Amino acid sequence: MLTLDLANQLKAKFGDFISEPVEFRGEITVKLADAEQIAEVCGFAKAKLGFNYLVDISSLDNYGEDPRWTLVYELRNFANGAELRIKTDVSEEKSELPTVLGVWATANWHEREIYDMMGIRFRGHPDLRRILMWEGYPYFPLRKDFPLAGKPTNVPEVAFTEVSPMEGGPFVTIPSSGDAIGREPRVRNPEE
Amino acid sequence: MQTQSEIGYNSKIEGDVVITRIDAALAWFQKNSVWPMPMGLACCGIELMAVGASRFDISRFGSEVMRFSPRQSDCMIVAGTVTYKMAGFVKRIYDQMPSPKWVIAMGACASTGGMYRSYAVLQGVDNIIPVDVYVSGCPPRPEAVLDALIKIQNQIGKEPILGKMNLVAKLTGSSKS
Numbered sequence: 001m002l003t004l005d006l007a008n009q010l011k012a013k014f015g016d017f018i019s020e021p022v023e024f025r026g027e028i029t030v031k032l033a034d035a036e037q038i039a040e041v042c043g044f045a046k047a048k049l050g051f052n053y054l055v056d057i058s059s060l061d062n063y064g065e066d067p068r069w070t071l072v073y074e075l076r077n078f079a080n081g082a083e084l085r086i087k088t089d090v091s092e093e094k095s096e097l098p099t100v101l102g103v104w105a106t107a108n109w110h111e112r113e114i115y116d117m118m119g120i121r122f123r124g125h126p127d128l129r130r131i132l133m134w135e136g137y138p139y140f141p142l143r144k145d146f147p148l149a150g151k152p153t154n155v156p157e158v159a160f161t162e163v164s165p166m167e168g169g170p171f172v173t174i175p176s177s178g179d180a181i182g183r184e185p186r187v188r189n190p191e192e
Numbered sequence: 193m194q195t196q197s198e199i200g201y202n203s204k205i206e207g208d209v210v211i212t213r214i215d216a217a218l219a220w221f222q223k224n225s226v227w228p229m230p231m232g233l234a235c236c237g238i239e240l241m242a243v244g245a246s247r248f249d250i251s252r253f254g255s256e257v258m259r260f261s262p263r264q265s266d267c268m269i270v271a272g273t274v275t276y277k278m279a280g281f282v283k284r285i286y287d288q289m290p291s292p293k294w295v296i297a298m299g300a301c302a303s304t305g306g307m308y309r310s311y312a313v314l315q316g317v318d319n320i321i322p323v324d325v326y327v328s329g330c331p332p333r334p335e336a337v338l339d340a341l342i343k344i345q346n347q348i349g350k351e352p353i354l355g356k357m358n359l360v361a362k363l364t365g366s367s368k369s
């Protein structure tokens with residue numbers, strides 16, 4: 001399989017830093033052991049393996065585990081359609097890894113979003129500002145220990161936030177063929 | 193020399209003279225030329241465009257002049273989700289509008305935060321600016337927005353414009369304009 005070949009080439013180049021490729025439902029994932037190498041790995045993937053498009057970078061919060069952060073890089077090769085996923089772990093104490101902005105320019109806003117929502121810093125990023133929340137907001141709202149309703153903040157002359165009324169929510173819609181009353185968004189406990 | 197002008201009985205201008213109060217005349221001018229400040233922030237903004245387009249045609253009510261400059265508008269239509277990041281700008285644009293001014297909160301999000309019970313969304317634009325009419329819906333039908341506009345017009349017709357200017361000045365703490 002094409003993507004598997006490319007993943008094995010990546011492993012041949014970086015040796016033990018790259019895990020055995022794992023296939024799940026036709027998608028290939030490799031794990032990078034050392035997040036500090038991410039820029040080199042991505043640079044090689046683009047230059048030699050033809051992954052000329054970075055689809056997305058996302059981050060996971062493995063709250064309560066160590067390392068806490070997992071970053072997921074989705075790569076695509078437009079010439080042959082291959083898609084490769086690279087995962088790498090970052091510890092909470094460090095919360096920092098090199099930027100891949102030098103490889104794909106599109107990483108700029110992806111990395112800003114991760115910084116804004118998770119608080120993971122990208123070393124070498126030229127413009128690491130918040131992208132969705134306002135500048136000066138003191139929290140990182142997609143972390144697992146941050147409440148959905150938010151926390152009250154106030155930076156005078158800039159912006160403020162308040163705790164939003166959850167009214168017992170979050171409200172969940174269930175897909176079913178039932179009537180509108182049964183399907184409507186409402187508080188649903190997990191056991192229901 | 194004529195000392196008494198009988199305007200109602202002068203055959204040359206008969207029927208062209210209306211006697212009224214200055215407040216009523218100003219209110220009539222004002223209510224039939226409400227220039228909206230289209231504060232389109234989310235999907236309600238698309239529906240607001242439909243209100244302005246030919247099928248629903250807001251110009252039938254004298255409000256076709258969407259002004260993208262707050263200095264030239266009377267009625268801010270807050271159409272969409274007001275995030276905390278945007279809230280400061282909405283307030284600032286409202287402050288830049290000259291009195292008298294009105295606000296329509298269009299849709300569930302602008303009225304109450306809507307389905308966005310979250311850290312990022314202001315729970316109703318009335319937390320930062322005074323709202324005259326709330327429109328329900330997600331997004332509201334264009335007819336609902338026109339109905340809100342008619343409600344604003346009725347309100348303008350009822351209240352003395354000069355009095356409203358003083359009231360807004362008092363509420364916002366700004367000096368009389």
